[in-house]
Amino acid sequence: MITTVPRPPQIFAVSPTARPAGTPPGRRSALLDHAISLADVPKAKVCFVTTAVGDDPAAIASLYAVLAGADDAEASHLQLFPQPNVRDVRSFLLSRDLIWVSGGSVVNLLAVWRAHRLDEIMRECWEAGVVLGGGSAGSICWHVGGTTDSFSDDLDPVTDALAFLPYSNSVHHDATDQPRRVLFQRLVDDGTLPPGYATDDATGLHYVGTDLVEAVTAAPGADAYHVSPGVHRPLGARRIADRPI
Incomplete structure (x- = not known):
């Protein structure tokens, strides 16, 4: 008799970065590699969700290209515009x-997900052991909130994210623009956001349950940080590498 051990709830929340000039099209990032490895299966069934860009067909196609021919993962996607594709x-x-x-x-992601009750389904998936993850908006959404340029070119707080994780989140933390x-x-200091975690580009946060167990980065010098009132503490992210071409 084979006993299946339930997988724990896991979230891998990352700050993606633009690929360097000359990078082959469709090459997988080290962060996506790491996310796939967390599923801990021979061939992971990966679902891309592109609500945050309005299910742009070009974005969906580019994500399929990333996993084309992969021996450790197979791609699928969920789109909600103009209606669910499943x-x-x-x-x-x-x-x-x-x-x-x-x-x-x-902001748009949260509104559309709630209209489709996808917030409830995502929690059920998380509790069932499906690994949740993503970058930028796909990182902030799992937390209580963070900062966003969803409303304008300026940064504003968003405080009504899904809150599977009881922390705030800042992505692209080393951006110079x-x-x-x-x-x-400042938002953590004044109580607008609870204490939380921030990531430089090419850096990710791995949570098991609601505990942060590791920060990883694919960029030299990049890090993650624990941010609480008056404190900005580097976490010393472990370096991971892109797979060889």
Whole structure:
């Protein structure tokens, strides 16, 4: 008799970064590699969710290209515009090993997910052991909230994310074009956001249950941080590498 050990709830929340010039099209990032490995199955069923970019066909196609020919993962996707592309969204998502959420507008993502009751389904998937993850909007959404440019080119707080994780989240923390680090610290200091975690580009946070167990990075010098009132503490992210071409 084979006994199946339930997988724990896991979230891998990342700050993606633009691929360097000359990178082959469709090459997988070290962060997505790491997310796939967390599923701990021979061939992970990966579902891409692109709500945050309005299910842009080009975005969906680019994600399929990333896993084309992969021997350790197979791609699928869930789109909600103009209607779901699968008949039973709940059963479909519960059958996946990894749900990977794209960047874009976290505010629009949250509104559309709630309209489709996807917030409830995502929690059920998480509790069932489906690995949840994603970058930027796909990172903030699992937390209490964070900072976003969903409303305008300026950064504003979002405080009504899904809160599977009882922390705030800042992505692209080392960006030089926006004052993300300063603003996130101020919002935590004044209580607008609870204490939480921030990630530089190419860096991810691995949670088991609601505990942060590790920060990893694919970029030299990049890190993750625990941010509480008056404190910005580096976590010393473990370096991971892209797979060889």
